[in-house]
Amino acid sequence: MEKKQYQLGDVVQMKKPHPCGTNEMEIIRMGMDIRIKCVGCKHSVLVPRAKFESKLKKVLRSAAVSEEAGADGTEAGQ
Numbered sequence: 001m002e003k004k005q006y007q008l009g010d011v012v013q014m015k016k017p018h019p020c021g022t023n024e025m026e027i028i029r030m031g032m033d034i035r036i037k038c039v040g041c042k043h044s045v046l047v048p049r050a051k052f053e054s055k056l057k058k059v060l061r062s063a064a065v066s067e068e069a070g071a072d073g074t075e076a077g078q
């Protein structure tokens, strides 16, 4: 199994959707515990890192993705 990579500011998808129906959570704090905020209802929860990783399905959007892409200006020309 590949190790999941995530960082502050990433939007992630969990295995079980939030009760509000949204399955997108943004990482708003990283530490011993991880605080994630529901993109749909803005409710935030603090979960232990191990629990977060076991419930994480995938990273939808990475906060750092723009560093490599877009550097050559391909999208800016449109």
Ligand SMILES: [Zn+2]
Residues within 6 Å of the ligand: 018, 019, 020, 021, 022, 038, 039, 040, 041, 042, 043
């Ligand atoms: Zn929610």
